[in-house]
Amino acid sequence: MLDPREIRENSSFIEKGLGRRGLKVDLTSLRNHSKRLKELENQRTKLQAEGNSIGKEVGVKIRTGCEPSSDEVMLLKNKGNQIKTEVSLIEEEERTLAKSIKDQILHYPNIPYSDCPDGKGEIDNIQIRTWGTPLKGEGYKEHWQIAEELCLLDTERSVRIAKSRFVTLLNHGAKLERSLINFMLDVHTAKGYTEILPPVLVNTASLEGSGQLPKFAEESFRCSEDNLWLTPTAEVPLTSLHRNEIIPFESLPIKYVAYTPCFRREAGSYGKDTRGLIRLHQFNKVELYWFVDPANSKEAYKQITADAESILQYLELPYRVMELCTGDLGFSASSTHDLEVWLPGANSYREISSCSICDDFQARRSSIRTRKGKKTQLVHTLNASGLAIGRTMAAILENGQQSDGSVKIPEALVPYFGQAFIKAEQS
RNA sequence: GGAGAGGUGGCUGAGUGGUUGAAAGCGGCUCCCUGCUAAGGAGUUACAGGAGGCAACUCUUGUCGAGGGUUCGAAUCCCUCCCUCUCCGCCA
Missing domain, CATH: 1.10.287.40 (Serine-tRNA synthetase, tRNA binding domain)
Structure with a gap:
């Protein structure tokens, strides 16, 4: 606010x-x-x-x-x-x-930082760095094709269970998803993040507090009987974890990592990304969230982004970092760096994490303060996906695809996944 | 789902109409003492808004779950809503 x-x-x-x-x-x-x-x-x-x-x-x-x-x-x-x-x-x-x-x-959304590049939309975002070497060439399959061939997911039966834009993961697909969640949580907790498993049904005040309401009601699923909503991102419950609180100054910074399923209605995106794991009504995400002393928030912004990037590096997935222009910035953010992973099958970069600094915007809406001397002061909040699990799986499938139809699992993930390849005959 | 109890300061817990923003205890902070010593003493200790002083601070308003009402005056009486807890039932 x-x-x-x-x-x-x-x-x-x-x-x-x-x-x-x-x-x-x-x-x-x-x-x-x-x-x-x-x-x-x-x-x-x-x-x-x-x-x-x-x-x-x-x-x-x-x-x-x-x-x-x-x-x-x-x-x-x-x-x-x-x-x-x-x-x-x-x-x-x-x-x-x-x-x-x-x-x-x-x-009204948050005010962009003065150094945030002006622009109207996605095309005006600025690439600020890249990591890794993107695989380019003909013949790379898209992740949904690989997943179907290896029987990692079932889209058609998911319609039977729910509706379109839901997916059911099978066998090694389910295990890959689970191992990614565990891997990410372990990496982040080892860096000092506190692991949180919050409710994924949230009340209206929580959505208002993090900026999803009142403007984006059509984006969230609602349980109208109980006046609760399915959380679109862990950012919502994590913000509300300290809503209406004065956090002792010496507790700052607070760094949370939370795995949650996320639910989005994707209103208005008919026809986009209809196959595979990219755009679903329900997806899994590991989220990073910081509450910080306003004096340190710029530094925290760099760190939280680096923490999200580290996952891509461990998984050997080439990516680039985009600075969002003013026209593409999310509602609550003052500045956002998107991490975009390279998908050789799609032959393009794809957003896999969004790292944002919100200054006191969410803290004011949620009344989250700290006490500095005698005065209370709003804290600053930051969030970053660390990472979106489904898109990470898509990236692993596309980047790890082999000529024999199998998929190579990144080394860092092998201890979690239990094997170095996914092969057709296993599925 | 049925029955009941309750929501007061960081916590425990008093308080049924008039200097009660709130007793007492615990905890926290500041200072004092240092032969009652694995202690003792004194003081202090909510949040938000507004006005005034560069400032320490002073004055003022509101807040005892939320919102209404009664009254010159309400934590205290009345109404509505929300939430929490206990017991029973059901259930992962």
Whole structure:
């Protein structure tokens, strides 16, 4: 959430920032409403102070022997009633005003960093580095073809179970998925991350707190009977793990790693990536999440990105790092580095991790603070996929494919997977 | 699903209409003592908003699950909602 005070006092900065995302926003009326709200608050506070002192006066008079029905007391009571009426009128105006202000602010995304490249969309993202040597050439199969040949998944029967865009992993496919989850969790916990296994049904406040609501309701699955949602990413429960908390300063940074299934409705993506493991309603992900002292967040951003990259390096998967332009930035992020893995079958790079710094945007929405000296201060939050499991499997299948139809498993994963190759006859 | 209990400060737990933002204890912090010593003493210890002082700070409003209501005045009375716990039933 943007800072309401900043909107009152520095609205042109906010307008420019949102403008860089391609949003034409005029904050004049919001700013005026916000100022008006402050005025009303001040007025009400003064009246309440007056009312309180009258109340005390009445109490003192009655205790010192005044008749409750004496003129003296009645006069004060009337005054009190009068104030009460005035206060309730002000409160009513405040309520409507505050609600409309909050509704608007919650719809505004985070302000991009000044060094975030300007741009309209994906094509304006900037490649900042690459790792590994991409396999290029004719004859590489796409992962879904390999998976079908090796009987690692069943798409058609998944429609029977659920609907399209769901997948059932079979045999070595299921085991590969599981071994990837374990491998990633082990790598990250060895680096000092605390492992978390959170609920994947989350309430509305949690989604609002991390920025998925109110704007992206159509992207999440909802259990309307219970007013809960299926989490679209572990970022949501992990943010809410400390919602409405003041985290002791010495506990920072807090570094969590969580494996969760993730659920997305993928509204509007009909026809895209219809085969295989790339775009599903349900997929597995290992997520990294940091709560940090704002003074250290830039450094943390580098580190969390490096931690996500390390998985790709262990798995010997070539990738590039893209800096997202302002037009492609997610709602809560100030800056994002996407990791894109090379898929030789698809002959393209494909997003496999998104590493974002959100500054105090989520912390303000979720009220997560720390105490520095006497003052409380919002923390900064960061998140990174470390990694999306299904896409990692796709990358392993495509990069490890052999001319005999088998797939070579990256060495680092062999202890988890139990064998160095997946071969057709085994499946 | 049935029956009941309850939501108060970092924690335990008092508090049924008037200096109660809240007793007491624990914990935390600061200082003192150092022959009651695997101790003792004194003080302090919520959050948010606003006004004023460069500042330590002062004043003020709101908050005792949330929202309404009654009242000059509510943690305390009334209503609605949410949540938690216990027992029974069912169940991975």
